[in-house]
Structure formats: C-alpha cells, structure tokens
Amino acid sequence: MNKKISDFLSDDKALTVDSNARVIDAIKLMNSEKHNYVLVTQNNNVQGIFTERDLLNRVLSEKKLPADVKICDVMTPNPDALSVDDYIGYAVERMARYGYRNIPVEDSKQGPVVLTVWNVMTHISDILTDAEEIESDREMVEEMSDIGGG
C-alpha cells in the first residue's frame, strides 16, 4: 500500500505557540484543544515540538514551575519532519523505532501540520480490516470445499 501521508492527515491545523511562550501557556492550549503536543514556532517557522513526554521529563521531574519556564528551553528542537508527499510507511517506521507519537509534516499549502499516532492507527485499522476480510473469505472457501468433496 503506497498511500501518502496526505491521505491520513486531518483538517486540523497544528497547535502552535511562539518560542517565547511559557510552558504554562502551552499546557493551557493543549488542554483546551485536547492535543498532546504543540509545535513551537518563530516567525511561522517550526523550531521544535513540545509533548507530554517533554513536560514529564524536563519540567515536572525537574520540579520546575511551568509559569517560570520558557517553552524553547524544554522543547525538543528540530524534530524529525516528513512531507505530505512521503509514504505513510515512513511515519509508521519512525513511530515504531523511535516511539514518536506526533510527527511534524511540511505542507506548503496550509503551513505546518502534524501527523499523530491516531492518524496512523487509522491506516493500521484498514490493514487489519483487509486482513480479516481476506481471512473470512478464505475460511468460507475452505468450508465450501468440504461440501461433497472427494
């Protein structure tokens, strides 16, 4: 299946905060929009990504107060990015190998977007559905071949 990443993206624009924002602002945005990431931008260019994992590893476990911390100091800088024209398999491979749950995607038409693990799960569900249908068809053929055979 040679589907492209563009086939799996939702219409949602990526959540973004300015690189000078405080972590508390990012948390409020993530909570209100129900996303587990924000892209960190400067002049509309993606500088990094901040996720729940960054919150845990670089803020909460360091016993820092989110209002006192600038997002650019705890984000993951220069995250791995893909293009809308890349195959979805590349994203799956990165998610499996590196544990990424959100991958920034460059889209020249609508600015930065993010491919989430849930977008990819849609792809995997499609594969499973196909597999089950094929399996079901095969079992039916096997059952039919027993009727009066031989």
Added chain:
Amino acid sequence: MAGKIPRTQINSIRRRDPIRLSPTSRLVDVVMTMKDEKRGAAIVEDNDGKLIGIVTEHDLRTKLDHGSLDWHSMTVEQVMISKPKTIKSSQYLHEALAIMNTCRFRHIPVVDDDNHVTGILSIRDIIMRVAKLYPQEFLNLPPDPHSEASGQYGG
C-alpha cells in the same frame, strides 16, 4: 499474510512489566520513576495485587494544577483513572487495537482472570508488531529521502 492479525494473541506480543504503584504512592515519586523508566504510564494495585487504576502522562498534564507545585504532596489515587479498561492475554491483537483506537488509550493493562496485571501493552508495541507482521506495507518502500547522507563524505 492474511490471517496473521486475527490470529495474533496478546500473549505472543512483546510487552513490558509495568511500573506498579500503590494508591498512596506520592505523585512526585511517580513522576521521577516514569522518567527514569522511560514509561508513559503506571498501573495502581491494591494490597492483593489486583488492578485498581492507571496513571498516564495525559493525567499528569490534564489533572494537575500547574500554577503551583502543590501537586508534589498529592497521591496517585487523586489522579488515577479507576477501573481502567483491560485486556486478557488470550484475547487478540485486533481487539486491543479496537479498544485503544476507540477510547484513544495509548496503554492498556493485560490482566489474568483474577485481575492481576501480567503486563502492559502500549500503542508503540502494537505499531511495532504490525510493522513486523506486514513488512511489505512498511519496509518495501522506496529509499527514505530523509535518510540520505547530508554530508559529502561517505561512511
């Protein structure tokens, strides 16, 4: 190829032993453990070792008052999700996937008939398993253009 997934039982999938907590574990300690163990979730057990809850990174983002550090004195039972959805090792991969996809859970505890946790299944475990089962979907791709050498000297 067909039938691999429908016949893949949870007990055949690599899954890790979870971080195990008591309801009175201090949240600040849990955060440190999750960081050290590189985990996004931990399970909560009662005195008999039975599952009673789960705490995830999502809970730490959405349930704490991040305007102060008062959460340091909170306990796990104040933020955990009680009676989380579970799966048994005799069930199948596609059933776990359906639960996780529908409920947007990134972790699901695997339990035995007595509700003792035998492991925890993460969404990454599932993606890795599916990628292995269906290499033609993910591996027989043209070379990754983003993996090309960026320098002029070969290795």
